[in-house]
Amino acid sequence: xxxxxxxRRTSSRIANRAAPPAPSTSKAAGSSSKKRTAxxxxxxxxxxxxxxxxxxxKAESSSDDxxxxxxxxxxxxxxxxxxxxxxISLKNETGTEVDVSTLKKTVIFTYPKANTGGCTAQAxxxxxxxxxxxxxxxxxxxxxxxxxxxxxxxxxxxxxxYHLLSDPKRDLIGALTGSKTQTRRSxxxxxxxxxxxxxxxxxxxxxSSPAALKFxxxx
Numbered sequence: 001x002x003x004x005x006x007x008r009r010t011s012s013r014i015a016n017r018a019a020p021p022a023p024s025t026s027k028a029a030g031s032s033s034k035k036r037t038a039x040x041x042x043x044x045x046x047x048x049x050x051x052x053x054x055x056x057x058k059a060e061s062s063s064d065d066x067x068x069x070x071x072x073x074x075x076x077x078x079x080x081x082x083x084x085x086x087x088i089s090l091k092n093e094t095g096t097e098v099d100v101s102t103l104k105k106t107v108i109f110t111y112p113k114a115n116t117g118g119c120t121a122q123a124x125x126x127x128x129x130x131x132x133x134x135x136x137x138x139x140x141x142x143x144x145x146x147x148x149x150x151x152x153x154x155x156x157x158x159x160x161x162y163h164l165l166s167d168p169k170r171d172l173i174g175a176l177t178g179s180k181t182q183t184r185r186s187x188x189x190x191x192x193x194x195x196x197x198x199x200x201x202x203x204x205x206x207x208s209s210p211a212a213l214k215f216x217x218x219x
Contacts, residue, residue, distance in 0.1 A: 122205035
């Protein structure tokens, strides 16, 4: 065989060899497609709860602001020591009206609700020390926003010698404590001229009558 023929055969064999298959792109394309669409769905899902939560927080914040504003407006009009009581007529447990502006040498104690634990303890001490109050020439009144029937039943049950005033709209309670939305356990001493001589707010049941009595004895 000549050198020329050997060269031709070698070239022919090289030319006839199969080219390596091109890499498939279908799988990569599919994978790439999934990676592009998945984040879009995930992003949309994440945004919705965030928006809902933001709206809820704003709503709760608005509600809190409204409550705070209401509480602030109810704190006005507190009587100061030396002031005369306003002309407010309230009924006692028998239905008899009492004009509080006419009261002199009087102790008034306020309580949240008749016939409950702390309120009963407070009221019973005024009952137990009632003789000492009358010896000083003082009247005693309990004050709450309870109805007349509840007050009468409570008085009969516990044997209170003094009257219980009903203040359903908390007119006097608001003037004395500064709040018409709740009744704080407190006591107030009115002197012989009908002026507020002592105002003690948010007191403990066991301390109310003894502390007020001690002050009254100093007048």
